[in-house]
Structure formats: structure tokens, C-alpha cells
Amino acid sequence: MASWLADAVLLMHLWFIVFAVGGGLLALRWRWMPWLHLPALAWGATVEFTGWICPLTPLENSLRQAGGAAGYAESFIERYLLPLIYPGELTRELQFVLGGGLLLINAVVYAIVWHRRSRRIPA
Numbered sequence: 001m002a003s004w005l006a007d008a009v010l011l012m013h014l015w016f017i018v019f020a021v022g023g024g025l026l027a028l029r030w031r032w033m034p035w036l037h038l039p040a041l042a043w044g045a046t047v048e049f050t051g052w053i054c055p056l057t058p059l060e061n062s063l064r065q066a067g068g069a070a071g072y073a074e075s076f077i078e079r080y081l082l083p084l085i086y087p088g089e090l091t092r093e094l095q096f097v098l099g100g101g102l103l104l105i106n107a108v109v110y111a112i113v114w115h116r117r118s119r120r121i122p123a
Contacts, residue, residue: 002063002066003067003068004067005063005067006060006063006067009056009059009060009063010060012056013054013057013060016044016056019037019040020037020040020041020043020044020102021044021102021105021106022105022109023036023037023040023041024037024041024105024109024110024113025109027109027110028113028116031117034113041102041103041106044099044102045099045103048095048096048098048099048102049095049096049099051092
């Protein structure tokens with residue numbers, strides 16, 4: 001059961017990262033989405049800029065250990081995403097680039113959202 005829960009936490013972690021990066025696009029369809037997305041974006045950027053480890057990483061590790069598997073020492077990004085996106089080690093500089101990219105992508109998305117919504121409001 002603990003291994004299954006660890007996998008569920010891993011999937012939730014991946015979903016959260018995808019939502020933090022691209023969730024602003026959902027605001028093009030649903031006006032209420034920024035109320036959910038902006039806090040996720042703020043958390044994701046904070047974790048990248050400060051070098052914190054997301055609490056889901058130690059939770060997944062403890063569940064894996066409870067299920068008899070070995071946990072891992074690095075963060076979720078270092079363990080799963082970084083090898084897919086960037087070869088080599090995760091440095092503080094790279095974390096700043098990732099955090100800046102996260103903010104830049106979403107600034108563009110929300111500029112589009114704002115532009116579309118402002119065109120709909122009659123003057």
C-alpha cells in the first residue's frame with residue numbers, strides 16, 4: 001500500500017509542476033482559474049528561487065521506505081525531471097533559470113488572458 005501511495009504522490013507532484021508551468025492557459029477558458037493557478041505558480045517559483053525542497057519529495061521518500069524501497073536524497077526535479085530536460089547536475093544558477101522561465105511563461109500567458117478579457121469588456 002505504501003508503494004502505491006508513493007506512486008500517487010509522485011503523480012500528484014508531476015501534475016502540480018505541469019499545472020504551475022501551464023495552468024495559466026486554463027484561465028483562457030475559466031475566469032476563476034487564476035485563483036487556483038497563481039498560488040501554485042507562486043509556490044513553484046518560491047521553491048526554485050529559494051532552493052527549498054517541496055514537501056511532496058520527503059513524503060514520497062518516507063512512503064517508499066515504508067513500502068520497503070529505497071528513498072532518494074535529491075529533489076523531485078533532480079531525480080525525475082532534470083535528467084529528462086537537462087543533462088548534468090542541478091545548480092543554483094539552473095534553478096534561477098528554471099524559476100525565471102516559469103515566471104516568464106506565465107507572464108506571457110496572463111498577458112494574453114488579460115488582453116482577451118479586456119477586449120470583451122464594452123467601453
